[in-house]
Amino acid sequence: xxxxxxxxxxxxxxxxxxxxxxxxxxxxxxxxxxxxxxxxxxxxxxxxxxxxxxxxxxxxxxxxxxxxxxxxxxxxxxxxxxxxxxxxxxxxxxxxxxxxxxxxxxxxxxxxxxxxxxxxxxxxxxxxxxxxxxxxxxxxxxxxxxxxxxxxxxxxxxxxxxxxxxxxxxxxxxxxxxxxxxxxxxxxxxxxxxxxxxxxxxxxxxxxxxxxxxxxxxxxxxxxxxxxxxxxxxxxxxxxxxxxxxxxxxxxxxxxxxxxxxxxxxxxxxxxxxxxxxxxxxxxxxxxxxxxxxxxxxxxxxxxxxxxxxxxxxxxxxxxxxxxxxxxxxxxxxxxxxxxxxxxxxxxxxxxxxxxxxxxxxxxxxxxxxxxxxxxxxxxxxxxxxxxxxxxxxxxxxxxxxxxxxxxxxxxxxxxxxxxxxxxxxxxxxxxxxxxxxxxxxxxxxxxxxxxxxxxxxxxxxxxxxxxxxxxxxxxxxxxxxxxxxxxxxxxxxxxxxxxxxxxxxxxxxxxxxxxxxxxxxxxxxxxxxxxxxxxxxxxxxxxxxxxxxxxxxxxxxxxxxxxxxxxxxxxxxxxxxxxxxxxxxxxxxxxxxxxxxxxxxxxxxxxxxxxxxxxxxxxxxxxxxxxxxxxxxxxxxxxxxxxxxxxxxxxxxxxxxxxxxxxxxxxxxxxxxxxxxxxxxxxxxxxxxxxxxxxxxxxxxxxxxxxxxxxxxxxxxxxxxxxxxxxxxxxxxxxxxxxxxxxxxxxxxxxxxxxxxxxxxxxxxxxxxxxxxxxxxxxxxxxxxxxxxxxxxxxxxxxxxxxxxxxxxxxxxxxxxxxxxxxxxxxxxxxxxxxxxxxxxxxxxxxxxxxxxxxxxxxxxxxxxxxxxxxxxxxxxxxxxxxxxxxxxxxxxxxxxxxxxxxxxxxxxxxxxxxxxxxxxxxxxxxxxxxxxxxxxxxxxxxxxxxxxxxxxxxxxxxxxxxxxxxxxxxxxxxxxxxxxxxxxxxxxxxxxxxxxx
Numbered sequence: 001x002x003x004x005x006x007x008x009x010x011x012x013x014x015x016x017x018x019x020x021x022x023x024x025x026x027x028x029x030x031x032x033x034x035x036x037x038x039x040x041x042x043x044x045x046x047x048x049x050x051x052x053x054x055x056x057x058x059x060x061x062x063x064x065x066x067x068x069x070x071x072x073x074x075x076x077x078x079x080x081x082x083x084x085x086x087x088x089x090x091x092x093x094x095x096x097x098x099x100x101x102x103x104x105x106x107x108x109x110x111x112x113x114x115x116x117x118x119x120x121x122x123x124x125x126x127x128x129x130x131x132x133x134x135x136x137x138x139x140x141x142x143x144x145x146x147x148x149x150x151x152x153x154x155x156x157x158x159x160x161x162x163x164x165x166x167x168x169x170x171x172x173x174x175x176x177x178x179x180x181x182x183x184x185x186x187x188x189x190x191x192x193x194x195x196x197x198x199x200x201x202x203x204x205x206x207x208x209x210x211x212x213x214x215x216x217x218x219x220x221x222x223x224x225x226x227x228x229x230x231x232x233x234x235x236x237x238x239x240x241x242x243x244x245x246x247x248x249x250x251x252x253x254x255x256x257x258x259x260x261x262x263x264x265x266x267x268x269x270x271x272x273x274x275x276x277x278x279x280x281x282x283x284x285x286x287x288x289x290x291x292x293x294x295x296x297x298x299x300x301x302x303x304x305x306x307x308x309x310x311x312x313x314x315x316x317x318x319x320x321x322x323x324x325x326x327x328x329x330x331x332x333x334x335x336x337x338x339x340x341x342x343x344x345x346x347x348x349x350x351x352x353x354x355x356x357x358x359x360x361x362x363x364x365x366x367x368x369x370x371x372x373x374x375x376x377x378x379x380x381x382x383x384x385x386x387x388x389x390x391x392x393x394x395x396x397x398x399x400x401x402x403x404x405x406x407x408x409x410x411x412x413x414x415x416x417x418x419x420x421x422x423x424x425x426x427x428x429x430x431x432x433x434x435x436x437x438x439x440x441x442x443x444x445x446x447x448x449x450x451x452x453x454x455x456x457x458x459x460x461x462x463x464x465x466x467x468x469x470x471x472x473x474x475x476x477x478x479x480x481x482x483x484x485x486x487x488x489x490x491x492x493x494x495x496x497x498x499x500x501x502x503x504x505x506x507x508x509x510x511x512x513x514x515x516x517x518x519x520x521x522x523x524x525x526x527x528x529x530x531x532x533x534x535x536x537x538x539x540x541x542x543x544x545x546x547x548x549x550x551x552x553x554x555x556x557x558x559x560x561x562x563x564x565x566x567x568x569x570x571x572x573x574x575x576x577x578x579x580x581x582x583x584x585x586x587x588x589x590x591x592x593x594x595x596x597x598x599x600x601x602x603x604x605x606x607x608x609x610x611x612x613x614x615x616x617x618x619x620x621x622x623x624x625x626x627x628x629x630x631x632x633x634x635x636x637x638x639x640x641x642x643x644x645x646x647x648x649x650x651x652x653x654x655x656x657x658x659x660x661x662x663x664x665x666x667x668x669x670x671x672x673x674x675x676x677x678x679x680x681x682x683x684x685x686x687x688x689x690x691x692x693x694x695x696x697x698x699x700x701x702x703x704x705x706x707x708x709x710x711x712x713x714x715x716x717x718x719x720x721x722x723x724x725x726x727x728x729x730x731x732x733x734x735x736x737x738x739x740x741x742x743x744x745x746x747x748x749x750x751x752x753x754x755x756x757x758x759x760x761x762x763x764x765x766x767x768x769x770x771x772x773x774x775x776x777x778x779x780x781x782x783x784x785x786x787x788x789x790x791x792x793x794x795x796x797x798x799x800x801x802x803x804x805x806x807x808x809x810x811x812x813x814x815x816x817x818x819x820x821x822x823x824x825x826x827x828x829x830x831x832x833x834x835x836x837x838x839x840x841x842x843x844x845x846x847x848x849x850x851x852x853x854x855x856x857x858x859x860x861x862x863x864x865x866x867x868x869x870x871x872x873x874x875x876x877x878x879x880x881x882x883x884x885x886x887x888x889x890x891x892x893x894x895x896x897x898x899x900x901x902x903x904x905x906x907x908x909x910x911x912x913x914x915x916x917x918x919x920x921x922x923x924x925x926x927x928x929x930x931x932x933x934x935x936x937x938x939x940x941x942x943x944x945x946x947x948x949x950x951x952x953x954x955x956x957x958x959x960x961x962x963x964x965x966x967x968x969x970x971x972x973x974x975x976x977x978x979x980x981x982x983x984x985x986x987x988x989x990x991x992x993x994x995x996x997x998x999x
Contacts, residue, residue: 038101039081040066045098046084050091051114053797057091075104083107087133088939090114095134097122105129111157112136112939116914119158121146128152135181136160136939138914148173157181159206160935162914162924164188167212172197183208183230184935186927190214191231196222208254209233209932216255216265220244232256232283233931239267245275252281256307257931269294281305285331288312293332298323298346309333309357316340317358322347333359333382340365341388348373359384359406366390367407372398382406384430389413392431397422408454409433421446430454432478437461440484445470451987452476456502460484464508469494475987480526481505488527490515498522499984504550505529512551517542523980524548528574532556536580541566544825545980550574552598560585568824569976572596576621579603589614593974600624607631607640698771700778703727703737710739717790717838726785734785735770739778763825765818767841767851786849788842795837795904805941805953806989807846808904812897813982814848815840819897820975822850823890831888835896836877837903876910876921880967891969897978898922898964905957907938922965929962930955956985 043066047057060069066081067074073083081102092114099108100122106129115137123132124146132153139161148170156177164186171180172194178201187210196202196219203225213235220229221243229244232254240255253276255265268291269284279300285307292315297306301324309331316339317332327350341363347356348370354377363386371381372395379401388410396405397419405423408430415438416431427449437459444453445467453474461483468477469491477495480502487510488503498519508530517539519525525546532554540549541563549567552574559582567573570591576598583606584599594613601624608614608622608631619635622628629640706727707714716724722740729735770782788794791811794803803811815835822830832839832850839852879895881887899910902925908914910921928936933954941950960981966972973981 035103036066036079038103042096042098042101043069043072043081043084046096049096050093052091054090056086056089073107078104080104082128083109085109086113088112090940092116095120095123095139099123100125102126103128106152107131109133110137114939115139116912118142119144119147123147124149126150130176131155133157134161136942138162138908140164140914143168145170151175153177154201155179158185160184162186162935167191167195167207169194171195175201177202178225179204181206183210184932185210187212191217193217193219196220200224202226203249204228206230207234209935211235213237216241216244218243221246225249227251230254236265238265240265240270242270242272245270245272249278250276251278251302252283253279254281254283255287256283257286266290271296274299276300278302280326282307284308284311286310290314293317293321293337295320297321300324302326304328304352307331309335309359311335313337317343319343320346322350325349325351328352329355331355331357333357333361333384335361338362338364341368344368345370345373348375351375352377354378355380357382358386361386363388367393367412369393369395372396374399376401378402379425380404383410385409387411392417392420392436394419396420399423401425404428406430407434412436414438416441418443423447425449427451427473431458432456434458439463440465440468440479442467444468447471448473450474451990454478455482456480458482462486464489464492464503466491468492471495473497473987475499475984478502479506483507485509487511488513488532493518496520497987499980499987500524502526503530507531509533511535512537512540512556514539516540519543520545521980521983522546523984526550527554529553534558536561536575538563540564543567545569545976547571547593547977547980552576552578554578556580558582568592569974570594574598575602576600576624577602581605583607584609588612593976597621604628608635608637698729698773698782700773702729703739703773703780703782705730706735707737734787736783736785738781738783740780763818763821765814765847765849766821767849783851784843786841787844788846790842791837791840791848791900791904794842795907796909802940803904805950806986808941809957809982809986809989811840811846811848812901812904813979813986815850815897815900816975816978816982818848818850819893820979823893823975829890831890832893832896833888834874834877835893835900836874837900840900879969881969889969890974891972894964894972894975894978895966895969897975898961898966898972901964902958902961905938905941905954905961906936907940908936922962925958926962929958933958953985953989956981956988960985 043060047060057070066072067079071084071086072081074080075082082104084102084105085107087109088111094117095115097120100120105126108126108129109131111133115134117139118141119134119139121144124144127150129150130152132150133155135157136159140163142165143158143163145168148168151173153174154176156174157179159181160183162185166189167187169192180202181204183206189212191207191212191214196217200223202223205226205228208230211234215238216231216236218241220226221241227249228251230252233256265287267289269289274294274296280302281304283305289308289311291313293308293313295318297303298318298320303324304326306327307329313335315337317337319342321343323346327347330347330353338361345368347353353375356374356378357380359382365388367388367390371393376399378399381399381402382404384406389412391414392412394417396417400423402423403425405426406428410433412431412434413436415436418441421441421443424447426447429447429450430452432454435458439462440455440460442465444465448470450471451473453471454476456478459482463486464484466489469489472495474495475497476499478500483506485507488508490513493513493515496518499521500523501519502524504526505528509532511534512527512532514537516537522543522545525543525548528550533556535558536551536556538561541561544566546567547569548571553576555578557579559580564585565587568591571593573594573596577600580602582604584604586609588594588597589609589612591612597613597617598621600621604625605627606629608628614631622635628637631637704710706729707725710725714726716726716736722738725737725739727735727737767783770784772782773780819832822832834852835850839850841849841851843849877896877899879892881892899921902921903909906921906925908921912921915921915924925936934951937954960978963973964978
């Protein structure tokens with residue numbers, strides 16, 4: 001809740017409760033007495049339990065009157081604490097039971113300050129307490145029964161914690177309650193009728209996002225002052241009691257999404273709802289309501305939110321709906337509604353409306369011209385899956401701030417009006433699944449914010465406009481199943497943000513442009529069923545993130561390009577029905593993810609490779625080629641003729657002595673070089689490391705000078721094998737120097753392992769080694785200095801930058817690309833084995849670098865291969881199979897990555913004290929997933945990113961983190977798939993933020 005709203009609510013509840021109240025003022029004289037001493041001791045005990053990195057409580061000292069301490073207020077008549085208010089400040093720790101000694105306390109307001117642990121029973125001694133607010137923290141356990149002895153309580157807010165219990169019977173003892181907030185916890189069981197026996201004063205009742213079940217209590221109808229009722233996202237079943245709508249003061253009714261845990265609210269909307277003249281929000285979506293939409297809804301003069309989608313409503317929509325002019329969000333999708341769209345005429349009078357949705361119903365007729373009468377505030381207009389026909393109205397272009405236009409899966413005809421090209425805020429344009437024709441407007445390049453363009457399954461013809469290449473933000477381009485002819489313009493492949501390109505089932509002709517290799521983030525390319533000819537361009541091997549490639553049913557010729565061996569992320573490859581020649585490349589058998597391969601009806605010949613995809617390939621995928629041989633016997637091909645072994649022996653007769661001589665010479669040279677270098681006391685640089693040193697050498701004495709003799713003031717951190725110091729070289733260059741502890745047996749092996757791993761690393765997001773210094777007693781690695789520290793520091797040190805959603809996403813994308821490179825993009829697979837936030841570093845531009853390869857391992861083979869690791873990683877980030885039996889694989893690093901992702905977006909370390917017993921960070925999040933993800937998100941994100949997209953964005957983020965951190969390695973994603981998914985999430989989030997920023 002925003003701060004001004006909170007204060008108004010607190011004040012209104014306070015003054016509505018009675019005609020008098022205790023004045024909350026500071027004590028000017030600082031007078032103390034025995035009671036005051038007790039208050040001071042209680043407050044200091046509370047402070048002692050909290051971390052305070054920002055110094056919020058810095059004036060809580062004896063030098064200042066305790067009545068002037070931050071957040072503290074005292075009575076006017078005596079120096080006793082009556083109010084403790086700290087909200088949305090970065091503290092962290094447990095609630096001290098000594099707060100129970102503040103015997104005059106009437107307000108305890110501590111939301112969103114990082115409280116953990118349980119609620120102390122001692123709070124039950126605060127007999128004067130009227131306001132108890134502990135919402136949006138990380139409290140766990142049960143609500144202590146003593147709290148229900150606080151009979152003066154008017155506001156009781158424990159929402160958005162991790163409390164797990166049934167609703168206590170003792171709650172009925174609080175007869176003065178005006179406000180109950182227990183939402184977003186783990187409450188179970190029914191809501192008992194007796195709860196409302198003595199609580200007639202309740203105005204706000206929030207029980208949403210729990211696991212409550214049973215019927216909605218009839219006794220809610222006995223609350224005559226109730227304004228807000230929120231019971232959504234539970235497991236309630238049975239019809240809505242008609243009596244609960246007897247309260248004329250109702251403003252918000254929220255009963256949505258009780259299907260989520262197999263509950264359901266069936267039946268018709270009770271007629272008694274018509275009495276709610278002050279209703280402003282009606283949330284009934286995702287249930288099983290039936291019948292027609294009541295006509296009395298049009299009489300709600302203050303209605304702003306009308307959400308009834310995903311039910312079973314039938315009939316037509318009342319044409320008078322929206323006549324109040326107050327509706328801002330209107331969604332009636334996924335029902336069984338029918339008739340015309342006449343109701344839009346009245347609805348368009350709502351000048352603040354921003355969403356109109358009536359997807360997946362049975363509406364007929366045309367899209368009327370008066371849709372252009374909607375306010376410029378409209379950003380989302382969606383009517384997918386109806387039976388609308390006719391032309392698109394030119395007046396659509398009046399909706400100048402529209403971001404999302406989805407009219408797919410209807411029977412619309414005609415051409416795309418050129419005026420739509422003026423809607424430059426559009427990010428989603430979906431007209432697929434209609435009967436539209438004509439050309440794609442040449443001016444489409446003006447829609448520079450487009451993220452998704454879907455025109456598939458229509459009758460569009462003529463040429464692809466060259467201006468498509470101007471859509472540099474486009475991620476999804478789907479034009480399949482049309483009649484588009486012409487060559488593919490090279491500009492199409494300059495959109496390096498494309499994730500999906502589908503031009504299949506058209507009449508495209510000519511060669512595939514070489515520019516196709518510029519699609520750096522592409523996941524799917526489908527050019528099938530066209531009239532393309534020529535060779536497959538060699539540049540196609542550059543699109544290494546591609547998972548799905550289909551060029552079937554064309555006239556392509558030549559052999560497989562040699563560059564295809566780089567497409568190691570392919571899941572599906574279809575080149576059938578072409579004129580390809582040559583043999584099947586052996587490397588296809590080595591593609592670990594390739595699960596679908598179709599080579600049929602070409603001119604291929606020669607042996608069928610063994611292993612990989614070819615172990616399970618069917619004859620259907622190979623048929624129609626002239627001269628295949630070999631392969632598994634079930635395919636029925638003739639064995640391949642063997643090579644001439646005599647020729648081999650003849651060649652070996654002359655080649656073998658030569659090879660032996662060369663090996664002996666090289667070995668002798670290496671031995672002499674090693675002997676020479678072993679005499680150097682100050683440094684030893686191996687030939688293998690020379691590649692990474694850039695001809696820069698550094699001595700032990702240089703390092704001593706750079707670090708001021710390893711001064712503690714230059715210490716950046718310490719790890720398993722040594723310390724890292726900041727240093728300045730004689731030329732002024734700032735560096736980070738990792739000095740190994742040579743008294744540890746494993747330090748030398750760590751040095752060699754890290755040098756080898758870093759020697760191979762050639763990636764933007766991997767830390768690069770500048771040089772080394774090594775002798776018998778001293779070994780150090782020198783890296784570029786990272787001025788913005790580590791992810792650990794940025795996340796938990798309040799001196800660091802507060803990271804927003806997009807920044808956190810960029811960080812994880814950087815890390816995923818680095819790990820993808822290590823796992824998939826060079827000859828030796830590198831396992832990091834100790835991926836954690838302190839090993840993610842930032843340069844001056846906050847670009848993330850993966851560091852610390854001290855226990856890096858090399859892995860040969862596929863994802864099923866494992867290695868034994870004698871040195872474990874870090875508790876909390878180790879995969880189960882790594883920590884228990886010391887076996888590491890690529891999927892072990894993926895697990896660590898998933899934990900970091902979950903940690904970054906919750907603000908909770910996997911070793912947080914709240915995770916005890918069987919509860920872990922992953923289990924905590926999985927319990928909240930997907931409906932309650934807002935309960936586990938880092939509260940700092942709630943303050944920074946309050947957009948409509950945040951919930952959906954977090955669902956996608958946490959889903960990815962949960963998949964990566966699955967207990968079973970086989971169920972985890974690959975880093976290549978992670979990169980693809982994160983790239984899409986970033987595009988989706990940026991598109992939604994663009995919508996929110998539209999005026």
